[in-house]
Structures are given as C-alpha cells and as structure tokens.
Amino acid sequence: xSVRKIPGFRFAxxxxxxxxxxxxxxxxxxxxxxxxxEPGYLVISGGLYSCLDLWASTGFVNLQVQPACKFWxxxxxxxxxxxxxxxxxxxxxxxxxxxxxxxxxxxxxxxxGYYESGEGVNLAYPLEFRLSLSILYKFxxxxxxxxxxxxxxxxxxxPPNPGTESVSVIYQIPIRSKKGNSQSTGLN
Numbered sequence: 001x002s003v004r005k006i007p008g009f010r011f012a013x014x015x016x017x018x019x020x021x022x023x024x025x026x027x028x029x030x031x032x033x034x035x036x037x038e039p040g041y042l043v044i045s046g047g048l049y050s051c052l053d054l055w056a057s058t059g060f061v062n063l064q065v066q067p068a069c070k071f072w073x074x075x076x077x078x079x080x081x082x083x084x085x086x087x088x089x090x091x092x093x094x095x096x097x098x099x100x101x102x103x104x105x106x107x108x109x110x111x112x113g114y115y116e117s118g119e120g121v122n123l124a125y126p127l128e129f130r131l132s133l134s135i136l137y138k139f140x141x142x143x144x145x146x147x148x149x150x151x152x153x154x155x156x157x158x159p160p161n162p163g164t165e166s167v168s169v170i171y172q173i174p175i176r177s178k179k180g181n182s183q184s185t186g187l188n
Contacts, residue, residue, distance in 0.1 A: 038097075039142055039174040040068035040075075047148075047168025049083045050121050058120060059084045060166060066095060068175070073098070077109060081130075086118025089152065091130055105136040105144055115152070125158035134170055144172040 042065060049060035064079035074094040082088040093111025100106065108131075115128040129152070136146030148170045153163030 038068065038070075039176045041066040041144070041172040042175055043077075043079070043170060043172045045148055045168040045170035047166060049087070049166045050164045051167045052165045053121075056121055060087075060168070062168065065175075066172075077111060079111070079113075083118070083120050085120035087116065087120030088118065089113050089115045089128060089130065091128075093130070095132075099138070103138050105134070105138050105146070107134040107136065108132065109134075109150075121162065121164045123152065123154055123162055123164065124160050125154035127154060127157060128152050129155050136170065136172065142174040144170075146170055 043063070045062045045064075046060065048057050050056045050058065060081060060083040062079060062081040064077055066075050066077045069076065071094075074096055076092070077095050078092045080088065080090050091111040091113025093109060093113075095107055095109040097105050097107040110132075111130045113128060113130070114126055115123055116126070117123060130150055132148055132150040134146055134148040136144040138144050146169075148166075148168050150166045150168075151163060152166075154161050
C-alpha cells in the first residue's frame with residue numbers, strides 16, 4: 001500500500017512545508033541572521049525519489065548551483081535532477097537559507113522547470129514545480145551537510161496531478177569568489 005493513498009496525506013505534507021515557512025517569519029530568521037559574505041554553493045544530493053510510493057520509489061541524484069548573489073534574503077538556484085529510471089527535471093528558482101544559530105541552516109526552496117518522466121513517475125505535464133525543505137549542519141569552512149525533503153507537482157495545470165516526493169542527503173560545497181581579483185572587461 002502506498003502512503004500517498006492515505007486521505008489528505010499530500011495536503012498534510014505540503015501544509016507542513018508551508019507551516020515551516022510560516023515559523024521562519026519570526027525575528028530569529030530575519031535577513032540579519034545571514035552573514036553578508038555568505039558564499040555561493042555547489043549542491044550535491046542523492047536519495048529516494050517517489051519515496052511515499054514504495055513500489056515506485058527509486059534512487060536519484062540532484063546537482064544544483066546557488067550563486068552568492070542575493071535578493072533580500074532569497075538566493076537564486078539552478079538545478080538538474082535525474083532518477084535511476086530516467087526521469088529528469090531541469091529547474092530554476094529561489095532558496096531561502098535561514099540560520100537560527102551559527103551551525104544550523106534551515107533552507108526552503110521553490111522552483112519551476114521542465115520535467116520528463118522517462119521510465120519513472122509520469123507527472124502528466126512538462127511544466128512542474130518543486131518545493132523543498134532542508135535542515136543542514138554548517139561546518140567552520142561553510143560547507144553544509146543535512147537532509148532535504150521535496151515535492152514536485154504540476155500544481156493542477158494539467159490533469160491528473162499525481163505529484164511525487166523525495167528525501168535525500170544533501171551536501172553544499174561553498175564557492176568563494178577571489179577577492180581582489182577584479183578582471184577588466186576592456187570596456188572601461
């Protein structure tokens with residue numbers, strides 16, 4: 001039996017993600033809690049794709065880049081996700097990293113992109129949306145290691161809207177720009 005078939009489970013799962021966003025609105029998670037010199041990240045994650053349907057679940061790998069630029073507290077993200085059954089998604093969106101304490105990062109993300117089902121879960125529409133929630137331990141060198149849960153669906157743009165969830169181990173490698181190494185474009 002699939003956990004997904006429990007009545008209201010998907011709404012509870014998505015509701016939990018939004019509840020976490022609501023909790024992050026207090027002062028502890030404000031833009032003051034993120035250092036201005038925070039680096040960009042190369043993100044590598046892997047885990048169980050379609051994790052709530054044990055018969056359809058499979059492994060996956062996700063590669064993502066989060067540049068160091070920020071828009072208020074939001075950071076852009078561009079990523080590529082591929083499952084062992086050939087499903088893949090190319091996406092872009094925004095993440096929101098919050099640091100309630102020096103060593104803990106709670107990060108939410110929202111993205112949209114192109115999805116192809118391959119031999120895997122058919123999400124019935126090429127345009128899909130990805131919501132994620134990560135809890136990460138931040139090391140002294142700014143690298144981060146933790147767990148991520150994510151939900152991908154077409155947001156009822158096309159019937160049906162099966163959606164899928166994933167759980168993964170996530171490792172974020174800091175990408176620092178070299179200070180003092182400004183390059184001239186020759187257009188000055």
